[in-house]
Structure formats: structure tokens, C-alpha cells
Amino acid sequence: MKYDYDLLVIGAGSGGVRAARIAAGHGKKVAICEADQVGGTCVIRGCVPKKLMVYASQYNKLFKAAKTFGWDIDSRFDWPTLLHNKNAEINRLNGIYLNLLANAGVALIEGHGSFIDPHTVDIAGKSYSAEHILIATGGRPSVPDIPGSEHVITSNEALELPALPESITINGGGYIAVEFAGIFNALGVAVNLVYRGPQILRGFDAEVAAFAQQSFAEAGVQVMTDTEILAVESTASGLLCQTNQGPLASEVVMFATGRQANTDRLNLAAAGIATQANGQVVVDREQRTSVANVFAVGDVCNQDNLTPVAIREGHYLVDRLYAGGQQFPEYDHIPTTVFSQPEIGTCGLTEADARHQYPNIECFTSTFRAMKYAMSEVSEKTFMKIVVNADTDQVLGMHVVGADGGEMIQGFAVALKQGLTKTQLNRTIGIHPTSAEEFVTL
Structure with missing residues (x-):
């Protein structure tokens, strides 16, 4: 059977783009579909913009230290300037990704991909067929279904707040929660870091987590463990969180309580692709799904939700498919x-x-x-x-x-x-x- 493409990639994040480029470099006819900017979570609303904000927030501490070294600095922070320059950098990176795909000969199709059958995908009302299909749609923040959840923002919105709030309550104790707690705290925002367990940074070394938590508290973050937000109410002065420890008021409430795989719009059932209870695609060591010609890489199928992991998976996968490659990602000693x-x-x-x-x-x-x-x-x-x-x-x-x-x-x-x-x-x-x-x- 003749297909439109040798490989069709759904999702133009780090893993999908790498796989598409390498496959095209092996002489294959490749297309990639994306409904948003090219670059995925990491470039558009994750690692890159977040770290730019981390850099911005660290200047406050540097300016304090500078006085000791003889620098008398009169500084003033401007949130709109940071947002403008951050967005300009994201747009620049998006352009680089677009050029990488174009120079590799990869066709970019705009729109969400949805399976029609194991070899066919609907994108913006038009069907495209491929011998192999790669799912690389990543994940997104998830918010628990509690009363008032519509008042809550996630890391996505935190990167685009129109103004720097005077106070924020951040619910969560993992990477994203503590990173944004540090950003806002250093920028002068009153921060409540709320976590339902006894110790933040679950999964990290216990001494590391305890030392970090103490450091955050000493820096000015109000760390509240064994605290669960049960509901969020909008009031005339902001938002009020009802918790098991009593009410907690702040201007903004952000939830960083986990992420979920972007699979709900893929119509995976039409192709017979199996998923886990949490929506993640089930794959084997080959990155192969329950359907022989369909594969998945990155956050849509992994527990190690890290950009370099997705890139390595995508690269090795197409090398095995099209160039006789024998390498597989190694998940031990991931820094x-x-x-x-x-x-x-x-x-x-x-x-x-x-x-x-x-x-x-x-x-x-x-x-x-x-x-x-x-x-x-x-x-x-x-x-x-x-x-x-x-x-x-x-x-x-x-x-x-x-x-x-x-x-x-x-x-x-x-x-x-x-x-x-x-x-x-x-x-x-x-x-x-x-x-x-x-x-x-x-």
C-alpha cells in the first residue's frame, strides 16, 4: 500500500521534532503536525521560559551580595519588560525550530492529529496516511476537581500573568511548585507553598528535601505541609483557599499538583492503541504501542518527564527504524x-x-x-x-x-x-x- 508519508509525527515538541528531523535525514518522507507553536512544552511554556524567569528573579539576591563587593546598585524590577523579552525569546526559538524542520525537508501540518485508523490521521479535517506514526504530544498541567477550581491558574498561566501579584498560594511540593515559589518570592511576592504531605520534594533524598525546605522558609517562603486545599472562593479582595488547616487568602492561587498526558483528542480507540489508567500511552522497550506501526516518545508515555529523555527516545527510535540502529535509551543515572x-x-x-x-x-x-x-x-x-x-x-x-x-x-x-x-x-x-x-x- 502506498502511504502519504513514511513517518507522520503527532506533536512538534522536543522529542517529535528530533525524530522527524533524523528520519528525514535518513531519506524518509516525513510530516509533523502541531496545533500550537513548534517547540513543545519545554520551549513554549516549560523549561525555557521558566528558567528565564528564574534568572530574572536571582538578580535580587545578586544585588544584595553586590554591595559587599563595592557595587552600589539602584535597581527596580519591571514585570512587563520581563514578559516582553521572554516572549521575544520564545518566538525566536520557535523560528529556529521551524527552520530546522524546513531545512530537513519535514512537512509541517497545522492542527490537532486524531486517529482514523492505525495508518491514518485526521488533521484539521483532512486525512493523512503513513507507514509509521509517532505520538509525541507531551503532557499538560492537571488541576483536581474541587469547588472553585475555575479560579486556579497553572504554570501555563503563571508565565503570562498580566501583572505581578502581591501574594500567591502555590499548591504542590514537586519541581514546578518549588521553582515558581522561588521565582515569585525573589521578586517580592508573598508566597504560601502548600503541600498535603509531611515533606515537600517527595522522591528526593530525605536530607536534600529537608534542607531545601528549610532554605525556602529562610528565604521567606511560607511552607505549609500537611495542608490540603479543599476549595477556592473568589472574594472582593482576592481568593480564599479553604484548607484542612483553616482559611488562607492570597491574590492568586496556582496549582502544581501534577501533569497528564495529552491523549484525550487523539481518538486512540479508533486505532486500538492501549493507554494506562492515567491516559499515558503504553509502550514497550522499542517505544512501540499496542499497535505495531504506532510508536510514542516523551511525556505522553513516560514517568521520566524530561526533555533530554524525549529527545533521546525519538532519535534512537528512528535510527532503529530506518538506519539499522541498535541503541536504546538508558534510564539509570539520569541527572x-x-x-x-x-x-x-x-x-x-x-x-x-x-x-x-x-x-x-x-x-x-x-x-x-x-x-x-x-x-x-x-x-x-x-x-x-x-x-x-x-x-x-x-x-x-x-x-x-x-x-x-x-x-x-x-x-x-x-x-x-x-x-x-x-x-x-x-x-x-x-x-x-x-x-x-x-x-x-x-
Whole structure:
């Protein structure tokens, strides 16, 4: 049977764009459909704009430290300027993605993709067929169905607020919640960080999470654990959250309580594609769905909702399909960073996970004040932790809470992936004076 395309990709985010480009480079006829700007969550309403806002918010702390170094700075923050320049950068990146697709020879079709059958997709009322179809539609924020949920914003709207609020209540304790708590707090907004569990940053090393939570509180964020928002009411002065701990008022309420896969508009049943209870597409090691010619990559099918993971999956997939590739993504030792303030960088096992898997574990920790803040009024501290298998000397996990934590952990992640030992770490000469040198002297 002759198809319109060799590969049709639904969703032009990081994973989908990479797969489309590489497949076209292998000489295949490729199309990609997208109903929004090209670039996906990461570029348009995720990692990139969020980190631009993190950068903006960090200047407040830098200006405080600058006085100690002889700089007398009279500063004033302007939210509209940040939004304008952030949007200009997003548009620039969108243009780059468009050029990458065009230069690769990938056809861009505007509109939502919806399956008609395993080989055919409807896009804006027109049907397109393909030998292989790749689902790369990513995910979106989810808000629980509680009274007053219509008054709540998510991270999407937080990136586009018309004015900087005087106060905000952020519901959640994961990456997105703590990152936006740090952004708004540093910009002078009164922040309530509400989490229903006893400790924010669930899944992270317990000492890391506790240190980070204390750091957020010391920076001015009101962290409220064991607190659940039951309803949100609109009042003359703003919004009122009804919680199990009593009422909580703020100008804006943001929920960062999880994300869901963008599968509801795909009409997956028409193609017989299986999903999990949470809507995510079920895939095997090959990224293949329950239908032999349909694949999925990225947040639409993963627990590791990270841009580099989606990119690697998409790239390796089309190499296997069209170029005899034999590589598969490896999900161990994935380094990750929470762009909170202070920043969290981590790779490998937490202490709890290590003790569950190995009989003899040794941990090394250090807490100190970074040199850049030592002379200033900024009291932020850095925490580092190394988790070691005492029987083999292998380093199982490395964690840091502090300035540039992500930049530090990226380099150490390479060594962790290769089986780094504590002895090898200690034999490495540190770069002095840096915070990172602490890792090789613990």
C-alpha cells in the first residue's frame, strides 16, 4: 500500500521534532503536525521560559551580595519588560525550530492529529496516511476537581500573568511548585507553598528535601505541609483557599499538583492503541504501542518527564527504524535539576533507595556557605551529599542543594554513569576555590 508519508509525527515538541528531523535525514518522507507553536512544552511554556524567569528573579539576591563587593546598585524590577523579552525569546526559538524542520525537508501540518485508523490521521479535517506514526504530544498541567477550581491558574498561566501579584498560594511540593515559589518570592511576592504531605520534594533524598525546605522558609517562603486545599472562593479582595488547616487568602492561587498526558483528542480507540489508567500511552522497550506501526516518545508515555529523555527516545527510535540502529535509551543515572532557590542537582540513588538495594551504605555530607555570599547579607547555604556502597566503594548517588547545583551535577553524572568509586573521586584534584571541589574532598 502506498502511504502519504513514511513517518507522520503527532506533536512538534522536543522529542517529535528530533525524530522527524533524523528520519528525514535518513531519506524518509516525513510530516509533523502541531496545533500550537513548534517547540513543545519545554520551549513554549516549560523549561525555557521558566528558567528565564528564574534568572530574572536571582538578580535580587545578586544585588544584595553586590554591595559587599563595592557595587552600589539602584535597581527596580519591571514585570512587563520581563514578559516582553521572554516572549521575544520564545518566538525566536520557535523560528529556529521551524527552520530546522524546513531545512530537513519535514512537512509541517497545522492542527490537532486524531486517529482514523492505525495508518491514518485526521488533521484539521483532512486525512493523512503513513507507514509509521509517532505520538509525541507531551503532557499538560492537571488541576483536581474541587469547588472553585475555575479560579486556579497553572504554570501555563503563571508565565503570562498580566501583572505581578502581591501574594500567591502555590499548591504542590514537586519541581514546578518549588521553582515558581522561588521565582515569585525573589521578586517580592508573598508566597504560601502548600503541600498535603509531611515533606515537600517527595522522591528526593530525605536530607536534600529537608534542607531545601528549610532554605525556602529562610528565604521567606511560607511552607505549609500537611495542608490540603479543599476549595477556592473568589472574594472582593482576592481568593480564599479553604484548607484542612483553616482559611488562607492570597491574590492568586496556582496549582502544581501534577501533569497528564495529552491523549484525550487523539481518538486512540479508533486505532486500538492501549493507554494506562492515567491516559499515558503504553509502550514497550522499542517505544512501540499496542499497535505495531504506532510508536510514542516523551511525556505522553513516560514517568521520566524530561526533555533530554524525549529527545533521546525519538532519535534512537528512528535510527532503529530506518538506519539499522541498535541503541536504546538508558534510564539509570539520569541527572536532574530543580531550578529552585537554592538549586537542587541530583544523580543516582537516594540514601533510602540505596539502603533498600544494598546491605552496607555509607553517606558523606557537608554544609557550608558559598564564597560568593560569605561577605554579604545573603545567608543561603549549600548542602552536598554522596551515597556510597561501602562493600564495593562505588558511588551510588550525588546530591547538591546550592547555587549552580545543576551545572555541578552534570559533570559528575558522567563519572557516575561509568561506575565512579569514592576512591577515584578523592584522588581527583579539586578546583579551588569553588563549591564543586567539596565533592572531591568529602
